[in-house]
Amino acid sequence: MSNLGITPQSESFSEWYNDLVVKADMADHSAVRGCMVIKPHGYAIWELMQRALDDMFKDSGHVNAYFPLFVPKSFLSREAAHVEGFAKECAVVTHYRLINDPDGVGVVVDPEAKLEEELIIRPTSETVIWNTYKKWIQSYRDLPILINQWANVVRWEMRTRLFLRTAEFLWQEGHTAHATYGEAEEEALLILDIYRRFAEEWMAVPVLTGVKSENEKFAGADHTYCIEAMVQDRRCVQAGTSHHLGQNFAKAFDVKFQSQEGKEEYVYATSWGVSTRLIGTLIMAHSDDRGLILPPRLAPIQVVFVPIGRDEETRTKTYACADRLADALRHLSWHGSRIRTKVDKRDKESPGFKFNDWELRGACLRVEIGPRDLEAGTCVVVRRDLGEKVTVPLDGFAAHAEAELASMQGALLERARGFRDAHTYRIDNWAEFQALFTGEGSGGFAVAHWDGTAETEEKIAELTKATIRCIPMTPLAPGDDEPGTCVLTGKPSARRVVFAKAY
RNA sequence: CGGGAUGUGGCUCAGCUUGGUAGAGCGCUGCGUUCGGGACGCAGAGGUCGGAGGUUCAAAUCCUCUCAUCCCGACCA
Numbered sequence: 001m002s003n004l005g006i007t008p009q010s011e012s013f014s015e016w017y018n019d020l021v022v023k024a025d026m027a028d029h030s031a032v033r034g035c036m037v038i039k040p041h042g043y044a045i046w047e048l049m050q051r052a053l054d055d056m057f058k059d060s061g062h063v064n065a066y067f068p069l070f071v072p073k074s075f076l077s078r079e080a081a082h083v084e085g086f087a088k089e090c091a092v093v094t095h096y097r098l099i100n101d102p103d104g105v106g107v108v109v110d111p112e113a114k115l116e117e118e119l120i121i122r123p124t125s126e127t128v129i130w131n132t133y134k135k136w137i138q139s140y141r142d143l144p145i146l147i148n149q150w151a152n153v154v155r156w157e158m159r160t161r162l163f164l165r166t167a168e169f170l171w172q173e174g175h176t177a178h179a180t181y182g183e184a185e186e187e188a189l190l191i192l193d194i195y196r197r198f199a200e201e202w203m204a205v206p207v208l209t210g211v212k213s214e215n216e217k218f219a220g221a222d223h224t225y226c227i228e229a230m231v232q233d234r235r236c237v238q239a240g241t242s243h244h245l246g247q248n249f250a251k252a253f254d255v256k257f258q259s260q261e262g263k264e265e266y267v268y269a270t271s272w273g274v275s276t277r278l279i280g281t282l283i284m285a286h287s288d289d290r291g292l293i294l295p296p297r298l299a300p301i302q303v304v305f306v307p308i309g310r311d312e313e314t315r316t317k318t319y320a321c322a323d324r325l326a327d328a329l330r331h332l333s334w335h336g337s338r339i340r341t342k343v344d345k346r347d348k349e350s351p352g353f354k355f356n357d358w359e360l361r362g363a364c365l366r367v368e369i370g371p372r373d374l375e376a377g378t379c380v381v382v383r384r385d386l387g388e389k390v391t392v393p394l395d396g397f398a399a400h401a402e403a404e405l406a407s408m409q410g411a412l413l414e415r416a417r418g419f420r421d422a423h424t425y426r427i428d429n430w431a432e433f434q435a436l437f438t439g440e441g442s443g444g445f446a447v448a449h450w451d452g453t454a455e456t457e458e459k460i461a462e463l464t465k466a467t468i469r470c471i472p473m474t475p476l477a478p479g480d481d482e483p484g485t486c487v488l489t490g491k492p493s494a495r496r497v498v499f500a501k502a503y
Numbered sequence: 504c505g506g507g508a509u510g511u512g513g514c515u516c517a518g519c520u521u522g523g524u525a526g527a528g529c530g531c532u533g534c535g536u537u538c539g540g541g542a543c544g545c546a547g548a549g550g551u552c553g554g555a556g557g558u559u560c561a562a563a564u565c566c567u568c569u570c571a572u573c574c575c576g577a578c579c580a
Contacts, residue, residue, distance in 0.1 A: 005515090014574085033571070089579070124580095157579065158504065165579070218580095238580060277580055310538050352540040359540095370539050380539075389539090503580090 008289045013233040014161075017284060021162045024292045024360050026279070034160040034167030038276070041361060042163075044300035045279055046170065050150065052202050052297075053172065053274065056194045062146045062174065067128045069152075070119040075127035079252040085219025086123040089156040091167075093119040121154040126220065126245070126271055129175045130253040137177060137267060139258050144187070145177040163280030164237075164503055171275035177267045179257065181246070184268035188244045191272040192225045195240040203278065204295035204412035205229045205285045206420055207239060208445075208498060210470025215454055218271075222246030228469045228498070230420040231284035234443035236469045236500035239281050242272035280503075286385075286412055292362025293385050295412050296405040297335055303401055304363040305343040306354045308370035318369045319345060321394070325367065325379070328398045334405060359384060364408055365401055383408055385415075420445070424476070426496070433487050437464040437501060445469070445500050447476060449493035451486035460488055466499040 006023060007015035021027055026042030029035075038046065054064070070093065076083045097113035122128065129147075136142060154168045174191060178184040192209055199207045207227035217224035221243035229237045250256070250266040259265055286293040296302050305322035309315030326341040342363070344354050351368070358366055368380040368389075381392050383404055392400050423444030427433045436446050446466065450456060461467045475481040480496040 012574095018573085029572070031571090085579090153580095155579070159576090159578080169580080171580080241580070273580080275580060306539090308539055315538090347538095350538055350540090350542055352538085352542080355540050357541080368539065372539075 006289060006291070009232065016289070017280075018162065020283060020287060020291065021280075024362065026283075026292075027162045029162070032167070034157055036162050036166050038170075041300060042279060045282070045294070045298055046276060048298045048300070049198075049202070049278055050172075053194070053198055054148075054150075056198065057148050057172075057174065060190060060194065062148045062176075064149060065147045066149050066151070067125050067132065069122055071122050071125075071128050073118045073120055075131060076120055078127060079220050079248060081248070082126065082220030082252075086155070090123055091121040091154050091156055093121065122151075123153055123155045124271075124273075125149065125151070125153075125173055125175065126249055127253075130249040130255060130269070133175075133177055133267070134253050134255045137255055137257050140179050140260055143177055143179045143257060143267065144183065146174075146187075147176065148172055148174040161280070163276055163283070165277070169276050171273050173271060173273045176270045177250075177255070178270070179259065179265075179268070181268050184244055184246075184270050188225055188242045188270045188272065191242040191270070192227065192240075195227045195242065195272075195274060198274075199227055199229065199239055200413060202295065202297045203282050203285070204297075204409060204416060205239070205281060206413060206417040208470055208472055208476070209474075210472040210498065212241075212470060213454075213457060213468045213497070215457055216468060218243045220245060220248055221271075222248065225473075226470055228500075229281055229285060230416075230423065230445060230500070231281065231503075232419070233284070234423050234500075236445070236502045237277070237281045237284070238469070238502065239278060240272070240274040243270060245269035245271060285416055287362070290356075291360030293412070294362040294364065296364045296409045299362060299364050300340060301342045301358070301361070301363040302334075302340045302405055303329055303342075303365045303367060304358045305341065305367045305369060306351055306358070307343065307345070308351045308368060310371075314371050314374075315347075317374055318371070319343070321369050321374065321379075322367070325369075325394070325397055329401060332398060332402060334402055339402070339405070355382075365404055367397075367401075385411060426477070426480075427487060428484070430488055433460075433499075434464055437466045443501055445498050446487075447480060447496045447498055448487040449484040449495075450497050450499075451489050451491035451493055456486060456488055456491075460499065464499075466501050469498045469500045469502060471495070471497045 006019040009016045025039050027039055028037040030037050094115055095109045095113045096115060097110040098107040099110040101108045133145060136145065150172050152168055152170050157165050157167055160166050176187050178187060196207055196209050199205045207229045209227055212224040212226055218241060223244050225242040226238055227240045229239045231237055247266040247268060249269050255267045256264050257267055283292065305326055307318035307322040309318045322343045326343050329339040329341050332339050355366065362384065364384050366382045373379050377394050378391050379394060379397060381390050385408055425436060425444060425446055427436065427446045427448045433446055433448060436442060436444060450468065457468055484493050485491065486493045
């Protein structure tokens with residue numbers, strides 16, 4: 001069995017990832033640097049993610065809206081910390097018209113068509129939205145506002161990777177307005193918990209929840225909550241963030257409301273988002289050298305049938321059998337949606353080719369139906385994460401398939417959790433800390449004491465490339481939240497924090 | 504934005520040193536045989552050699568510039 005031209009993980013994790021994304025037909029590089037084409041197979045995963053998250057947002061009282069792509073430059077000057085965080089990576093629109101090149105062929109920018117005020121392509125929408133909220137909010141009766149939008153944003157990144165960091169990406173951004181600090185805090189934590197549940201229950205990716213250090217928090221936030229996942233090269237991915245913005249944007253955009261007591265106060269805000277980066281995280285968390293391994297709840301194809309027959313007559317029978325089984329599955333509801341199936345009737349491809357192809361594309365269960373099965377009244381079922389062929393009677397097939405999907409969903413989460421826990425270390429001396437982040441096959445989560453200063457954080461990053469991923473919400477192990485001494489400086493530390501190399 | 508590498512049919516690459524009619528494998532199209540872990544035969548189609556200048560009788564090949572991609576750093580969801 002070949003690896004189908006995918007660089008093995010053991011040889012180079014990053015090449016493995018690049019090969020896989022392209023060969024599994026998820027995405028392609030585009031004509032524009034740093035941008036990508038999300039192909040149907042990759043987009044199908046995004047659609048499933050969107051649907052799940054959108055339901056959770058709606059269930060918790062949020063509504064969707066849409067705000068414009070363009071941000072007047074002046075908006076970005078309003079909140080100093082915020083603009084500093086994004087200024088270096090903004091795309092700017094300066095003109096609004098092209099003309100035929102007077103000196104030759106093609107078109108050139110019309111110098112006459114210069115915009116009076118340049119427009120920034122949104123790197124995030126806080127400023128546009130808060131400029132709007134100012135018009136919407138007068139009284140405490142207008143609050144809270146709980147709006148989400150699904151959109152694209154642009155951050156002009158120097159170094160990009162498909163799904164993990166692209167110049168343009170798709171995401172959702174929630175923007176809420178509240179009367180009190182406490183209510184905004186509750187909102188930020190509510191969303192954080194939605195993100196955690198989505199990661200674990202849908203993506204089968206266990207995540208740490210925590211607070212970002214001052215260095216790592218969102219520019220413009222009072223504080224930032226995050227979910228952090230470990231992937232198979234033991235590096236850490238920030239998979240989602242939820243910000244308590246305090247009154248920063250309300251002050252920058254002068255958004256006040258009259259309280260029940262008649263007092264004028266600034267509004268409290270949150271913002272929160274997850275992006276197509278989740279797809280990259282999903283791939284890196286579970287997949288192997290043979291291709292994608294997707295958790296059933298997010299797999300575009302959950303059960304694929306490969307009917308086998310060397311002659312027309314056998315083929316007719318195996319096709320009919322596969323259609324019948326697929327149809328039965330489609331009428332079953334699993335986690336609230338129909339089971340997604342496919343009967344692979346491509347007659348130019350051999351069964352062996354199809355086996356490899358569907359492993360590459362991450363179908364969860366593959367069902368082989370050949371002449372031998374027809375005689376015996378069975379089919380052969382192979383689960384993508386286990387790879388073993390199991391002969392199953394046609395009679396109990398649907399129940400078997402459903403049980404296997406459920407079991408696979410759980411198994412992936414457990415495996416990922418086991419992997420993460422096996423690479424999470426409590427480290428109390430500097431030599432050990434450095435050793436963890438040095439050399440081949442190194443890495444993981446270092447749960448260590450830190451003296452709380454930005455200088456120490458930066459020094460550690462400089463020496464090891466590891467950064468503080470989060471200050472956990474709850475201790476990962478008993479004692480983690482007790483005082484100790486900083487792993488680098490030996491100064492007092494209030495509690496342990498999590499260090500890792502990050503994407 | 505620095506350092507390195509690479510741009511030649513859809514894909515992977517050879518040809519470039521030493522200038523002289525653009526090649527291979529895979530894929531693609533047609534027909535036939537195949538079909539339980541990437542099948543085979545025969546016949547076909549497909550390329551302004553990333554782009555622009557220059558040198559030359561002649562440029563994929565030499566020179567200059569430019570664009571893009573990948574890897575490694577600095578920056579970031």
